[in-house]
Amino acid sequence: MPRPSRKHPLRRFTLRRRTALKRRAWHFFDSILTCYSSKKPQAYDDVALASTSVVVVDEEFVAETLAPSLCHNQDLVSLKISLLGDSQIGKTSFLVKYVGNEMDEGKSEQTGLKLMDKTLMVRGARISYSIWEVEGDSKSQDYISTACKGSVAILYMFDLTSRRTLNNTVRWYRQARRWNKTAIPVLIGTKFDDFIQLPIDLQWAIASEARSYAKALNATLFFSSATYNINVNKIFKFITAKLFDLPWTIERNLTIGEPIIDF
Numbered sequence: 188m189p190r191p192s193r194k195h196p197l198r199r200f201t202l203r204r205r206t207a208l209k210r211r212a213w214h215f216f217d218s219i220l221t222c223y224s225s226k227k228p229q230a231y232d233d234v235a236l237a238s239t240s241v242v243v244v245d246e247e248f249v250a251e252t253l254a255p256s257l258c259h260n261q262d263l264v265s266l267k268i269s270l271l272g273d274s275q276i277g278k279t280s281f282l283v284k285y286v287g288n289e290m291d292e293g294k295s296e297q298t299g300l301k302l303m304d305k306t307l308m309v310r311g312a313r314i315s316y317s318i319w320e321v322e323g324d325s326k327s328q329d330y331i332s333t334a335c336k337g338s339v340a341i342l343y344m345f346d347l348t349s350r351r352t353l354n355n356t357v358r359w360y361r362q363a364r365r366w367n368k369t370a371i372p373v374l375i376g377t378k379f380d381d382f383i384q385l386p387i388d389l390q391w392a393i394a395s396e397a398r399s400y401a402k403a404l405n406a407t408l409f410f411s412s413a414t415y416n417i418n419v420n421k422i423f424k425f426i427t428a429k430l431f432d433l434p435w436t437i438e439r440n441l442t443i444g445e446p447i448i449d450f
């Protein structure tokens with residue numbers, strides 16, 4: 188009876204497979220080690236770049252930008268936002284508070300219309316907001332079409348201490364809608380710091396009226412103060428999240444004496 192071979196064909200096959208598997212495993216570990224070595228692959232460099240260049244984005248959005256698959260696209264997205272309301276209600280102060288040092292003085296001198304730009308990084312993409320303010324006096328009516336055409340959001344603003352300016356938002360809304368029916372409508376009550384000095388029953392009456400107006404305009408309502416930087420950034424964050432379907436939600440606040448947010 189012939190002696191069985193020391194290396195059975197099946198055993199030889201198993202050995203070959205094991206060697207191939209070992210080689211593949213080493214290759215796999217090698218590629219992992221390469222990722223952590225000083226010679227980083229391109230993708231890792233991009234992540235580092237994206238996380239350092241995100242300067243003006245709020246924390247929730249910064250977390251989003253760290254996802255590697257979203258960091259390669261450095262395209263610039265230009266979007267227009269317009270801002271309407273009576274004069275002296277705090278529109279320019281609100282914009283200056285948001286835009287800060289990036290305000291383009293050169294573009295802001297045209298009578299009846301102001302234009303300010305702000306660029307921010309969201310999920311690895313550069314977003315440039317052109318924010319158009321219609322100044323609110325009788326002459327500025329001619330600029331409503333220029334400001335509203337192509338806007339992705341329209342901010343209807345009023346002074347919380349002046350009911351007349353709240354009533355006028357309906358007129359601003361009707362005029363804006365002639366030129367733009369798709370923009371996100373936001374109703375903003377300004378000078379919240381002055382408003383909270385009013386008697387509480389008056390605050391309650393104005394807040395209720397503002398909520399009814401917001402419902403009628405199908406708008407989200409914010410009370411804000413440029414002087415104390417209340418809800419200024421939050422309003423733009425809300426618009427950005429809504430436009431780009433970002434996982435960020437605002438909380439409703441209906442407490443009298445606090446800056447109301449209603450939707």
Ligand SMILES: Nc1nc2c(ncn2[C@@H]2O[C@H](COP(=O)(O)OP(=O)(O)O)[C@@H](O)[C@H]2O)c(=O)[nH]1
Nearest residue numbers: 273274275276277278279280378381412413414
């Ligand atoms: N108390 C208070 N005053 C404000 C606020 N925002 C603006 N103002 C004042 O309201 C006046 C008109 O502001 P401005 O921004 O020029 O209004 P615009 O005509 O609507 O652009 C100025 O005297 C501002 O200092 C605010 O948040 N609180």
Ligand SMILES: [Mg+2]
Nearest residue numbers: 278279320322
């Ligand atoms: Mg102004």
